[in-house]
Amino acid sequence: MESWLxxxxxxxxxxxVAMVFAKxxxxxxxxxxxxxxxxxxxxxxxxxxxxxxAGGLKTARLIDNKTLTWFIxxxxxxxxxxxxYFKAIKTADVSVVATIDRAGILVTVGLSYFLLNEPLTPRLxxxxxxxxCGTLILIWK
Numbered sequence: 722m723e724s725w726l727x728x729x730x731x732x733x734x735x736x737x738v739a740m741v742f743a744k745x746x747x748x749x750x751x752x753x754x755x756x757x758x759x760x761x762x763x764x765x766x767x768x769x770x771x772x773x774x775a776g777g778l779k780t781a782r783l784i785d786n787k788t789l790t791w792f793i794x795x796x797x798x799x800x801x802x803x804x805x806y807f808k809a810i811k812t813a814d815v816s817v818v819a820t821i822d823r824a825g826i827l828v829t830v831g832l833s834y835f836l837l838n839e840p841l842t843p844r845l846x847x848x849x850x851x852x853x854c855g856t857l858i859l860i861w862k
Contacts (some may be wrong), residue, residue, distance in 0.1 A: 737819070743807065744815040753807040761803070817859055824856040 747756050772778050784792075809818045827849055833839040
């Protein structure tokens with residue numbers, strides 16, 4: 722197995738587990754804002770520790786303003802995403818919210834095609850179609 726695939730699979734597994742743990746915590750009367758602050762604090766400390774261990778902060782001065790702007794925009798989008806995701810799982814089934822959330826891959830693939838010139842293969846288009854159908858089934862009333 723290629724290393725990127727192993728990373729992606731473990732990321733998928735831990736991401737799925739994280740959402741269930743977050744929902745379990747909110748069932749004990751913790752509000753979604755506190756849950757997100759705690760999660761983000763732990764995340765920050767772990768990411769900072771990993772970056773320090775791996776020497777990833779040594780090149781911080783080499784980042785140009787355009788690159789920094791993209792990282793800041795990505796961080797802002799992540800913040801909005803998490804705030805709204807935690808609001809959604811506070812009042813709805815995490816299984817449904819997580820499934821709808823995964824339809825964000827449609828946005829990712831579309832933008833990667835138009836902005837990054839990544840190819841749209843028949844297999845990718847079929848997978849996107851299945852994800853879209855599943856999302857529509859879940860939100861259909």
